[in-house]
Amino acid sequence: MTVVLWLVAIALAAAVAAAVGRVWARLGAGGGPWGTALSRLQRNAGGMVALRFLIFVASVAIFARWLAPFDPNVQLDIIALASRPPSLAHPFGTDIYSRDVLSRLVHGARISLAVALLAVLLSITVGTAYGAIAGYLGGRVDAVMMRVIDAMLSIPRILVLLAIFALWGRVSLGALVLILGLTGWFSTSRLVRAQVLQLKTEEMVVAARALGARHRRILWRHILPGVTSTVVVAATLGIGNVIILEAGLSFLGVGVQAPTASWGNIIADGSSNVAGMWWMSLFPGLAIVLTVMAFNIIGDALRDALDPREIQPA
Amino acid sequence: MTTPGTGPRPLLTVRDLRTYFRTDAGVARAVDGVSFEVMPRETIGIVGESGCGKSVTSLSIMRLIRPPGTIEPGSVVEFEGRNVLELPEGEMRQIRGNRIAMIFQEPMTSLNPVFTVGEQIAEVARVHAHATRRDARDRAVEMLQLTGIPAPAQRAREYPHQLSGGMRQRVMIAMALVMNPTLLIADEPTTALDVTIQAQILELLQQLQERFAMSIILITHDLGVIAEMAQRVLVMYAGEIVEQASVSELFARPHHPYTEGLLAAMPTLGAARSRLAVIPGTVPAPTRWPAGCRFHDRCRYAWDRPEREHPPLYEVGAAHWSRCFLAEEPARRHPLTDLKAAGGGA
Numbered sequence: 208m209t210v211v212l213w214l215v216a217i218a219l220a221a222a223v224a225a226a227v228g229r230v231w232a233r234l235g236a237g238g239g240p241w242g243t244a245l246s247r248l249q250r251n252a253g254g255m256v257a258l259r260f261l262i263f264v265a266s267v268a269i270f271a272r273w274l275a276p277f278d279p280n281v282q283l284d285i286i287a288l289a290s291r292p293p294s295l296a297h298p299f300g301t302d303i304y305s306r307d308v309l310s311r312l313v314h315g316a317r318i319s320l321a322v323a324l325l326a327v328l329l330s331i332t333v334g335t336a337y338g339a340i341a342g343y344l345g346g347r348v349d350a351v352m353m354r355v356i357d358a359m360l361s362i363p364r365i366l367v368l369l370a371i372f373a374l375w376g377r378v379s380l381g382a383l384v385l386i387l388g389l390t391g392w393f394s395t396s397r398l399v400r401a402q403v404l405q406l407k408t409e410e411m412v413v414a415a416r417a418l419g420a421r422h423r424r425i426l427w428r429h430i431l432p433g434v435t436s437t438v439v440v441a442a443t444l445g446i447g448n449v450i451i452l453e454a455g456l457s458f459l460g461v462g463v464q465a466p467t468a469s470w471g472n473i474i475a476d477g478s479s480n481v482a483g484m485w486w487m488s489l490f491p492g493l494a495i496v497l498t499v500m501a502f503n504i505i506g507d508a509l510r511d512a513l514d515p516r517e518i519q520p521a
Numbered sequence: 522m523t524t525p526g527t528g529p530r531p532l533l534t535v536r537d538l539r540t541y542f543r544t545d546a547g548v549a550r551a552v553d554g555v556s557f558e559v560m561p562r563e564t565i566g567i568v569g570e571s572g573c574g575k576s577v578t579s580l581s582i583m584r585l586i587r588p589p590g591t592i593e594p595g596s597v598v599e600f601e602g603r604n605v606l607e608l609p610e611g612e613m614r615q616i617r618g619n620r621i622a623m624i625f626q627e628p629m630t631s632l633n634p635v636f637t638v639g640e641q642i643a644e645v646a647r648v649h650a651h652a653t654r655r656d657a658r659d660r661a662v663e664m665l666q667l668t669g670i671p672a673p674a675q676r677a678r679e680y681p682h683q684l685s686g687g688m689r690q691r692v693m694i695a696m697a698l699v700m701n702p703t704l705l706i707a708d709e710p711t712t713a714l715d716v717t718i719q720a721q722i723l724e725l726l727q728q729l730q731e732r733f734a735m736s737i738i739l740i741t742h743d744l745g746v747i748a749e750m751a752q753r754v755l756v757m758y759a760g761e762i763v764e765q766a767s768v769s770e771l772f773a774r775p776h777h778p779y780t781e782g783l784l785a786a787m788p789t790l791g792a793a794r795s796r797l798a799v800i801p802g803t804v805p806a807p808t809r810w811p812a813g814c815r816f817h818d819r820c821r822y823a824w825d826r827p828e829r830e831h832p833p834l835y836e837v838g839a840a841h842w843s844r845c846f847l848a849e850e851p852a853r854r855h856p857l858t859d860l861k862a863a864g865g866g867a
Contacts, residue, residue, distance in 0.1 A: 241635075345588075346588065409630060410625055410627060410630040410631045411630055411631055411632065411633055413580075413585060413625070413631075414623070414625055414631040414632075414693075415633075416583075416585055416617065417583055417585060417617055417618060417622070417623040418617060418618030418622065418623075418644075418645050418648070418696060418697075419614045419615065419616070419617035419618035419619055419645075419648055419649060420614075420618075420644075420648060421614065421648075424648070428633065428636070428644070429633055432633070432635040432636075433635075
């Protein structure tokens with residue numbers, strides 16, 4: 208019964224992935240600088256496999272409520288069903304509280320991905336704004352702003368996070384996103400600043416000023432589009448990074464709080480008996496590894512596809 | 522020809538313009554006391570080698586000098602009766618792209634690769650005339666048509682990289698003229714183009730000058746372009762104007778040795794010479810202009826006086842000025858044929 212349901216679910220997710228892929232292909236043929244980059248991305252075989260996989264994972268996360276065979280937090284039968292290895296009814300086994308691991312994994316995808324996406328969205332927004340302002344203004348403002356970044360970057364992120372959580376204790380998901388996001392933008396702002404420093408000396412910017420454009424307009428229309436590719440690549444690689452961080456924090460018990468499932472949490476629940484309950488760490492571990500790998504592969508593919516030297520063929 | 526002090530009021534008066542860059546290597550006096558006037562509907566050419574201050578002069582007029590560059594106090598750029606160097610930045614922005622426009626040497630790098638050319642032309646109308654999106658777009662197509670681009674409505678939807686070099690320069694011209702400026706500064710507008718396209722662009726500029734009744738400051742190192750386009754010429758060297766005259770006067774009776782050298786270095790059709798004349802050496806670094814006459818170390822006539830003293834501008838003919846002591850001591854000039862025969866050798 209659950210197997211059938213699961214097969215239907217996989218088919219559904221695959222169909223969604225295929226539909227998105229078709230729209231995607233049409234966008235790539237659209238022309239323009241972004242269309243050119245897209246079609247270049249589409250010719251990258253590894254990148255496309257990774258992208259399909261991510262679309263699949265995202266679909267699973269989005270439709271988790273309908274895909275998961277059981278409620279992820281319900282203890283099905285604490286006597287008969289606790290710590291069961293994979294079976295037809297429970298393909299990924301059950302945990303010590305008799306909860307269905309597959310269901311927890313599916314719902315965990317939702318939490319892990321959402322936390323990572325939102326945190327990275329926050330950090331690239333802050334990082335881009337900060338870096339763009341520093342780079343564009345230049346001079347003393349830039350020097351001060353960059354020394355602040357240097358100071359921030361000299362403290363390992365994981366230590367900062369552990370310190371914060373040690374002080375704060377249990378945090379809500381919103382706070383977790385905020386903390387992960389606000390500790391992750393320093394290197395992005397550096398990248399953006401370097402790019403802006405270069406872009407602002409381009410003749411294009413002088414030409415725009417000669418036509419009477421305001422600084423705001425120049426930043427928005429002439430400089431930020433040039434930074435986009437850098438930011439997109441940094442964001443993609445950043446998501447993988449944050450997934451690992453979140454999993455690590457949740458494993459340590461300071462990230463996503465029980466009973467909410469995240470990939471790190473599930474591994475933590477099985478950590479008392481890793482060898483005996485291998486399914487508790489293998490499946491969420493695979494999910495983490497594959498997803499992070501996919502994000503990294505996509506990041507590299509984007510880096511190639513968005514290379515500004517190739518984006519505007521002369 | 523226009524003579525300062527008579528006739529109509531000049532559109533632009535530049536007086537004692539000094540633009541200095543305070544760098545770690547010292548103060549670079551890129552533009553060092555330049556004065557000239559541009560009359561309505563007039564084309565003046567500014568000519569000189571790379572690094573002699575032509576572009577910095579034009580950027581200073583537009584007030585587009587960025588730190589560490591500063592326009593020194595005492596400089597005056599009077600445009601339509603106002604000293605633009607004293608205007609607040611907001612008012613200056615109203616002038617840029619509206620009353621004074623500028624086109625650059627390399628239209629590829631001056632255009633934004635991520636927007637269509639139509640969007641970029643329309644942007645000017647949106648900034649200055651607060652035109653609606655639709656009006657601005659129509660205006661863009663109209664401007665493209667004016668610059669002689671075939672199928673302008675279709676071209677407006679293309680990106681810069683889809684156009685040829687000449688086409689891109691037409692787009693730049695279209696952008697510059699959207700607001701019907703009274704002064705167009707063209708900084709090496711044809712240097713990046715091949716000769717046939719160059720001729721087309723120059724002709725287009727002349728047509729549009731007529732149509733829009735504007736003045737043009739044409740910056741180039743190509744005296745051929747000057748001869749074709751300008752009524753008056755300023756020759757710049759090492760941040761200064763070294764000679765100023767009408768085009769016909771300058772070509773017929775060059776006074777300054779630097780101008781002589783530039784003219785001798787022009788390839789002439791049918792001349793029985795195997796080697797082009799060159800001016801030995803290069804423009805010195807702007808942080809270390811030579812004392813005395815700044816050209817003396819490259820000058821074939823130099824004697825001890827220009828090594829010590831800095832020459833003023835002498836009036837050497839009708840509306841013809843030259844910054845050379847030869848105006849006082851003409852006997853020191855060897856025959857020009859020497860220069861040609863020697864191939865400009867030092």
